[in-house]
Amino acid sequence: MQSLRSLAQLSRISAAAGRIRVIVPEIPSLGPSLLPRWRAVAKHNVINRLHRHSNLHISSALRRSSETEGQTEGPLWKTPRTMPMDKYEYDLRPVFATATMAACHGGVSKKRMLTRGSCPTTDNKVVFCTGGAGSICSAQVRAMVHLGANACIIGRNVEKTENMAKDIATARKGAKVLGLGAVDVRKPEALVAAAERCAKELGSIDFVIAGAAGNFLATIDQLSPNALKSVMDIDVLGSYNTVKATLPYLVESANKYKVDGKTRPKAGTGGRIIFVSATLHYSGTPLQSHVSIAKAGVDAMSVSVAIEQGPKGITSNVIAPGPIADTEGMARLATDASRKETPRLIPSQRMGYVKEIADATIYLFSDAGNFVNGETIVVDGGQWHTQAVDKGAFKYPDFLLSGETVSGVAGMKKSKL
Numbered sequence: 001m002q003s004l005r006s007l008a009q010l011s012r013i014s015a016a017a018g019r020i021r022v023i024v025p026e027i028p029s030l031g032p033s034l035l036p037r038w039r040a041v042a043k044h045n046v047i048n049r050l051h052r053h054s055n056l057h058i059s060s061a062l063r064r065s066s067e068t069e070g071q072t073e074g075p076l077w078k079t080p081r082t083m084p085m086d087k088y089e090y091d092l093r094p095v096f097a098t099a100t101m102a103a104c105h106g107g108v109s110k111k112r113m114l115t116r117g118s119c120p121t122t123d124n125k126v127v128f129c130t131g132g133a134g135s136i137c138s139a140q141v142r143a144m145v146h147l148g149a150n151a152c153i154i155g156r157n158v159e160k161t162e163n164m165a166k167d168i169a170t171a172r173k174g175a176k177v178l179g180l181g182a183v184d185v186r187k188p189e190a191l192v193a194a195a196e197r198c199a200k201e202l203g204s205i206d207f208v209i210a211g212a213a214g215n216f217l218a219t220i221d222q223l224s225p226n227a228l229k230s231v232m233d234i235d236v237l238g239s240y241n242t243v244k245a246t247l248p249y250l251v252e253s254a255n256k257y258k259v260d261g262k263t264r265p266k267a268g269t270g271g272r273i274i275f276v277s278a279t280l281h282y283s284g285t286p287l288q289s290h291v292s293i294a295k296a297g298v299d300a301m302s303v304s305v306a307i308e309q310g311p312k313g314i315t316s317n318v319i320a321p322g323p324i325a326d327t328e329g330m331a332r333l334a335t336d337a338s339r340k341e342t343p344r345l346i347p348s349q350r351m352g353y354v355k356e357i358a359d360a361t362i363y364l365f366s367d368a369g370n371f372v373n374g375e376t377i378v379v380d381g382g383q384w385h386t387q388a389v390d391k392g393a394f395k396y397p398d399f400l401l402s403g404e405t406v407s408g409v410a411g412m413k414k415s416k417l
């Protein structure tokens, strides 16, 4: 390695016909196994020198080409970067705007765009969301619409879906939000028709949120086959039907809005799907076997979509909300006692808000979430990690906060004090 470094001092820069090249002396005696490593080290060395003594712009361009080579050749994986970063690599200010409204870059000043939070230059990105009239999904869509997207929300109840669409549209002047009611995610043909209508009326489908879900509280022995089937059909088949109906549009969008992680995508991102799941099945939850089984399937589906469609530019991820305040789920499923008790069992000591699910959504759909694929983002204040606490006498978090040591069990540690 040392000798390669000193040999690398012999390499030089050539600038001709507007192109800059690093000329690396050939050393045939190195043999085929060492030659690629030699070329990479030599090139890196030149770029370092150039950076120290010369024009940063030129060295950045060279570094970029050198790193791209490193991705396929291998040796640069082991060479830590010594260069300053390009602005794109650390400047996140425009990211959440570019997620949906890249056209703003040419349309308004960055300052105006960031302070207004909306953009007069519509860029026609479209969100397609099932369960979009619900408390969580409507917040996800509203945040996207506020940033510049248009949307189609899908629901079973016509009035509820249409009213919610009108309400979401108030998040940004000029926003187009279609409320497509009477669509049951269990019916594939209904979803295909909804996706067709959405793309036809709004121009595309760039982001999908598969959020429609069914839930109630019952033990497994209280469930009829049809009860389990209903939840499986809504959550698992419904998510699958959503994927099938929207995938062609997502692939088109991913092709149009390519990202490489190195340069700011001029027209933002596209071709992304988020499944709204749960944490119930991580450690097991009584009265929720049907949903646990279904959400485990949804999680697996998201990974499959990531693996199979990722090479086409699609990203597929799961958001798993914990207990979120003021939602339909809480209203339908929580008792007064559990609503009161739940915050104590959450490490963050409170319930979440729909805004916090929307935040994760924007992250995954934005240029900041480019390399997150086949993953689950749990937004629960750490709750699922404590699903097993309070099983004994050590009340959470009172016992931890008291500073007491464990007593009353056989396996206690003997004090050395």
Ligand code: COA
Residues within 6 Å of the ligand: 213, 214, 215, 216, 217, 218, 222, 223, 224, 225, 226, 227, 228, 230, 231, 234, 328, 329, 330, 332
């Ligand atoms: N306990 C046990 N079984 C129940 C139940 C409960 N609380 N609620 C419904 N079921 C059973 C029904 O008895 C029926 O089974 P059966 O035919 O053997 O009697 C089966 O589930 C289907 O019920 P049905 O009301 O006909 O289905 P639906 O398609 O109209 O509704 C649900 C689907 C059951 C999932 C319903 O809870 C729903 O519509 N949920 C949507 C809203 C929602 O849950 N959002 C999620 C918030 S977290």
